[in-house]
Each structure stands twice: as structure tokens, then as C-alpha cells.
Amino acid sequence: MFDYNFHWRPVIRSLPDLLEASLLTLQVATLSMLIGIVIGLGLSVIRLRMRGPLYWFATAWIELARNTPALFQLFFFGFGLGALGWHMTPYMIVLSGLTFNNAGYLAENFRGGFQAVPETQMRAARSLGMNLWQTYTRILVPQVLRIVYYPMTNQLVWAVLMSSLGMLVGFRELSGETQFFASRTYRIFEYFAVTAVIYYVLVKLILLASRLLAMRLFRY
Amino acid sequence: MDTPISFFSGFGLQDVLFMAEAAWRTLLISLISISLGTLLGTLFGWMLYEGRIWATLFLAPILDAFRSVPLIIQLVLFYNFVPIIGLNLDAFQSGLVVLTLYTASLVANVARGGIEAVGTPMRRAARSLGMSYWQDLIYVVFPIGARAVFPSWVGVALGVLKDSALVSVLGYVELLRASQILMTRTQEPLLIISIAGAFYFALSYPISRYSAKLEKRWSQ
Numbered sequence: 001m002f003d004y005n006f007h008w009r010p011v012i013r014s015l016p017d018l019l020e021a022s023l024l025t026l027q028v029a030t031l032s033m034l035i036g037i038v039i040g041l042g043l044s045v046i047r048l049r050m051r052g053p054l055y056w057f058a059t060a061w062i063e064l065a066r067n068t069p070a071l072f073q074l075f076f077f078g079f080g081l082g083a084l085g086w087h088m089t090p091y092m093i094v095l096s097g098l099t100f101n102n103a104g105y106l107a108e109n110f111r112g113g114f115q116a117v118p119e120t121q122m123r124a125a126r127s128l129g130m131n132l133w134q135t136y137t138r139i140l141v142p143q144v145l146r147i148v149y150y151p152m153t154n155q156l157v158w159a160v161l162m163s164s165l166g167m168l169v170g171f172r173e174l175s176g177e178t179q180f181f182a183s184r185t186y187r188i189f190e191y192f193a194v195t196a197v198i199y200y201v202l203v204k205l206i207l208l209a210s211r212l213l214a215m216r217l218f219r220y
Numbered sequence: 221m222d223t224p225i226s227f228f229s230g231f232g233l234q235d236v237l238f239m240a241e242a243a244w245r246t247l248l249i250s251l252i253s254i255s256l257g258t259l260l261g262t263l264f265g266w267m268l269y270e271g272r273i274w275a276t277l278f279l280a281p282i283l284d285a286f287r288s289v290p291l292i293i294q295l296v297l298f299y300n301f302v303p304i305i306g307l308n309l310d311a312f313q314s315g316l317v318v319l320t321l322y323t324a325s326l327v328a329n330v331a332r333g334g335i336e337a338v339g340t341p342m343r344r345a346a347r348s349l350g351m352s353y354w355q356d357l358i359y360v361v362f363p364i365g366a367r368a369v370f371p372s373w374v375g376v377a378l379g380v381l382k383d384s385a386l387v388s389v390l391g392y393v394e395l396l397r398a399s400q401i402l403m404t405r406t407q408e409p410l411l412i413i414s415i416a417g418a419f420y421f422a423l424s425y426p427i428s429r430y431s432a433k434l435e436k437r438w439s440q
Contacts, residue, residue: 004303004304063421063425064417064421066428067378067382067420067421067424067425067428068382068417068420068421068424069382069383069385069386069396069420070382071385071386071388071396072385072396072413072416072417072420075396075399075400075413076413076414076417079403079409079410079413080409080410080413080414081410082409083408083409083410084410157288161288161289161290161291162290164290164292164293165290165292165386167292168292168389175290175292175293188296188300189297189300189301189304192293192296192297192300193297195293196289196293196294196297199288199289199290199293200285200288200289203288203289204288
């Protein structure tokens, strides 16, 4: 029943490459989060304050991002836009797909955050002579980011996990690199087992770092 | 006689049917794994709530691992692990097992939240009216708790519906895999990926709207 010989040596030998690839995973996830936060803030403000075509654009973005699979979004940016003659590198495909997804989900979080900030704050800031841009960047957005801090941490974890889809569009981050090595040595189980452990550790490190950061940021 | 041979053929009616059938397979694997995963997850959630030291020491870390490792890695890992222990599962069965466990790990937290949402005074009242532990659980905790966490459960279910796209890596021809096959044959990626996206959107959007409406009504 159990006549399978585990060979861990090739995995150990390529461990440095896997760890290096996991840095790429972290990089693309973080970058997509940062851009996603900026776009998400924009989308949620548009949805709360504006009417007309911009409102519908923001609504379409949010609903599409939330109601279709992330893999579909990657394929759309990879193959769909490729048909229009807009060819992207695997890195750009994953980055744009993840950013699209993050922005949609974050926009919904931010909307809740903006609604949690009392309306009077806006009036107070405006009557102190701040213009709209200053009111948002100095008064509202800092409070919103604080309110949605934990949902944002979750979204970052999701972004790390989602970046594993890069493997299917030929991007050699952690999963793609694992598949590359696994198909070269046929040690599929061993490679993916180690990769699973690496992902687990990455996620735990992110959560730990965010807790520590929260302790520093939210100290009164 | 000298008509040029083409490997590609256009997108026709039978391809729409092919995609509809694939959408049905997406729905099938999602429905089964959501149902089984919800039953299992509710059981886990109850165990997390009741079992003190054993649940925190053993069950919680295992469920946490399912949430901290990308689903695609879990799928590949399990699919390659099954032959090692001498079993023979096809792509559908492997995908079903992994999706069910994944759903259960997500539902477990939701279910525990549901039990916690029912206040202790209410449960004491039920017990002091002469209800047994199980009567209290079935007739008091379940109806109230289920209502409290219904929106988050819908969120989990929709997430699994979208994540079922990942079973395509094992070769199960669901919606996204079918569209990939058609893209290769017809060379019309933008059209086909858009149809696949529309299928997913049509499945997911009405449910998420309905759940948002219910949430709003119940919170009043």
C-alpha cells in the first residue's frame, strides 16, 4: 500500500530558489495591495459622492472584481487583452489581475469605513478652511485606514494566496517556481508539500508583522 | 483542391452549449462541496466552541492551515498524494474532497461565530425552561445563530463557487477550463473569456445582491 519512496533531496537543493521566489510572491502581493489601496479609495469615494458615468464605472469595477473568480481576472488580463494586441509579461498579468481584484474588494471595505466616520468631521474640516482634497487626505482617509486595518491585513493575506495563480500564466513566483522544479524532477508531492509549508509560514509572518505594527500604530 | 488547411475553426452554437455544460459542471462541484462542507464545517464550529483544549490544540491549527495555504497548492498536493496511499481518485473526486475540506474550514469559523452570537442569558433561559442541551442547540441556538451569520455564510459559499475554477488545474473541465480549450481552438480569446466571465457573474451577482438585501432588512 505504501510503496512510494519520498525523495526530499532535490527539494532541499532547490530551497534557496524557492525562498527567492517567495520574495517575488511577497513583492507582487505588496505592490498590488499598495496600488489597490489607492484605486480602492478612489472607487469608494466615487461611489459615495458622485453620480453619472464615473459612478457606473466604479460600480462595474467593484462588482466584476467581487463576482468573478480571480483566475478569470488573470486570464482576462493575460489572454483577453492579448487579443487586442496588448501583450503583457507574466509579472504584469499577475500584478494587474491582483490589483484589479484587491481594488474591488478594498473599495467595499473603504465604503464601510467612510460611512463610519461622522459626517460632521467633513463639515468641521471644511469650515476650518480646508479644501476637499485636504479634508480627504488629512482628515477622512487616515481615519478610514485605521478602521479597516484588519480587513486590509486579511486582504494582504488573500493577495499572497491569490498570487499562486501566477503559476497558471507562466509567472515564476513561489508556485510557478515550484511547478517548474516539480516538472523537472517529477517529485511533485515533495515540492508542493514544501511550498505549502512556505506559504503557511509567509502568512503567519504577515499576520504577526501586522499585529506588531498595529500595536505601534494604535497606541494612544 | 488547394483550399488552405486551417487548424482553427470559428466559434459556433455547439461551443456555447459546450460552455453551458461546463458551467453546469462548475455548479455541480460547487453545490456538492458547499453542502458537504457546510455540514462538516458546522460540526467543526460546534467542536471549536465546545471542545476546549483539544479543539484549540488540534482542530483549530488544522483548519487554519487550510486557510493559510493557497487552494491551488492544496489541490495539486492532494491529487498527487492520493496515489501514494494507494487510492485512485479522478480529478472530480480529488477536487471535491479538497473543496469540501476548504469550505468546512471556512464555515467552521462562521458557525462558531453563529453560536457565540446567541447570548448566554438566552441559552440559560432555554435550559431553565426544561430544554435539554440538544433541544437548546437545535431549537434556540441554531435558528438564531444561523440568521446572525447567514450573510457571511453566503460570502463563503460564493467564494467557493469562484474558487472551484481552480479545480481546472487537475484537468476537470469546468467553465474556465472549457473556455481555455475553446480559446486555443478558435483563437478568439477576448470573446470567449468574456462569455465565461458573464456566466460566473450571472451565477454570483444575483445571490450576493439578495444576501446584501437580506442583511439590510435583518439589521433594521
